[in-house]
Amino acid sequence: MKSHIAFTGFLGKRLHLGVSGSIAAYKGLDLLRMFKDSGADVGVTLTDSAQQFITPLSFEALGASPVFSQMYPVGDDVFGHLMPGEACHAFVIAPASATTIARLANGLADDMLSCQALAFPEKLVIAPAMNPRMWHNAATQENIQKLCNRGHVVVEPGCGRTACLEEGQGRLAAVEDIYLHGLRALAPQDMAGQTVMVTLGPTREKWDGVRFWSNPSSGTMGASFAVAAWLRGAKVHAICGQGTPWLPSVITRHDVTSAADMYEAADSLWNAIDIGVFTAAVADYTPVPFGDSKFKKGGDDLTVSFTRTVDILKTLGTAKQDGQKVIGFAAETDNLHDNMKKKLAAKNADIIVGNNVAKSGSGFGTATNEVCIVDKNGRQEDWPLAPKPEVAWRVFDWLLQL
Missing domain, CATH: 3.40.50.10300 (CoaB-like)
Known part of the structure; x- marks a missing residue:
């Protein structure tokens, strides 16, 4: 990590990381490492689609706890969908697919990640990743605008060649940008207005x-x-x-x-x-x-x-x-x-x-x-x-x- 962004004063803070279906899902591991290096505790939720690209065990091996991988957990934790809202100071979703964005914008709660996000009382940090045509589709842009109007933070995707070899805006933003937006959601806003x-x-x-x-x-x-x-x-x-x-x-x-x-x-x-x-x-x-x-x-x-x-x-x-x-x-x-x-x-x-x-x-x-x-x-x-x-x-x- 670049030395000037390696902040370590977040001991006692807890952040939840949501990962949805995208080839960029593997970058969630880099984000997990960076957030943990800051001192924060980190939990993770993967959608079913995300698990087609990366496994829950990968996040568990790097110290994420808890890690949610299904809507209806096995065991006694029947209120896992409420955990981030009750225990976490920040909630980052990266990558956020078009489907996940649509769920968030329209209040759907048909998987664990959307349930947790809907029950989270603070603003979300959302980092989209998708094909450029999907990103520019009017429905996606309308959903993004809804989320921005509600006060959520959208870390806009970058431009360049995507996994499908198309050029344009849609690739996940730099992990450093997403990491810093997550830290800002954890940090005291005692310099706001300055x-x-x-x-x-x-x-x-x-x-x-x-x-x-x-x-x-x-x-x-x-x-x-x-x-x-x-x-x-x-x-x-x-x-x-x-x-x-x-x-x-x-x-x-x-x-x-x-x-x-x-x-x-x-x-x-x-x-x-x-x-x-x-x-x-x-x-x-x-x-x-x-x-x-x-x-x-x-x-x-x-x-x-x-x-x-x-x-x-x-x-x-x-x-x-x-x-x-x-x-x-x-x-x-x-x-x-x-x-x-x-x-x-x-x-x-x-x-x-x-x-x-x-x-x-x-x-x-x-x-x-x-x-x-x-x-x-x-x-x-x-x-x-x-x-x-x-x-x-x-x-x-x-x-x-x-």
């Missing part, structure tokens, strides 16, 4: 036709913040430098190259932002351009002149309005705490998150981070090495209490 902007990754400052000035930031920390904010209900804008990670389409992505590009994008959004998270490793200086052609080596020495770039965090931090909050980052190699406190004041930030990039596991391009936090009220904590999604989640916890 608009969050995250800057992430490096900037590239062009010098000649092939060379640029940059740094090895991967954008993993910022991507973790962007996903964490969306999981908690926020609307998210991510301003992404080159080479930053995949983000779900529900996050508005703005791809940029230089520090000037990043500032322009951030400044254009800033007045509508509630929380700004400035994780990007922005180049402080940009080389005076040689030109669009490639520089050819000549003598032994080369001198390159640089000019200052806009300090994005300071410029927008000092311009923040009442109600806006700013989280800044400080990547240091020494004097971490002193530099953080200076940055907190100079940038007019609410929180500064600092890390020593010279430490193993805490530098650029890692899946983990060891950070220190200081806020505008003088509170300070040092946190041990932890996955970046956990760091992002805990920083938001801190900010919401500030």
Whole structure:
């Protein structure tokens, strides 16, 4: 799993996964693993058609419990059709066939999965998969619209070649997208109504036709913040430098190259932002351009002149309005705490998150981070090495209490 979406704070949560008839049913095993890695307990229901593609034992072997495979269970559990509604915090149906969608839209309860879904009191997460012509059929689209009107979440199918070798929209959405929608249904929606902007990754400052000035930031920390904010209900804008990670389409992505590009994008959004998270490793200086052609080596020495770039965090931090909050980052190699406190004041930030990039596991391009936090009220904590999604989640916890 991509490290920036590997959230693990869902211990004590329970999710139910419904699997209906589709060649994509095997991807339910990947979803099961991902949900269990998050800490959640997972139960599964397979329709009769799903069992033509994959067996209940496959899910049981990976730790799903309970696993329902028929309408009328053998034994004492005669109320299995009520279990998800009584015990689960989220219900994901992936893949959802045209038949299952029709059952859900029209209140039919003639198999175990549709009974359980009808008895589930919260919104469902539904990920359709079918032939493109079936997906675009007016009856299917009408059923989908009914489900959306009732507040259910539909993770639309992707485009491409389907199992029947037809091209078009109908193939199951990426498992990462479905997984994140399931986590959002489990997560507290304590950032609902907030608009969050995250800057992430490096900037590239062009010098000649092939060379640029940059740094090895991967954008993993910022991507973790962007996903964490969306999981908690926020609307998210991510301003992404080159080479930053995949983000779900529900996050508005703005791809940029230089520090000037990043500032322009951030400044254009800033007045509508509630929380700004400035994780990007922005180049402080940009080389005076040689030109669009490639520089050819000549003598032994080369001198390159640089000019200052806009300090994005300071410029927008000092311009923040009442109600806006700013989280800044400080990547240091020494004097971490002193530099953080200076940055907190100079940038007019609410929180500064600092890390020593010279430490193993805490530098650029890692899946983990060891950070220190200081806020505008003088509170300070040092946190041990932890996955970046956990760091992002805990920083938001801190900010919401500030």
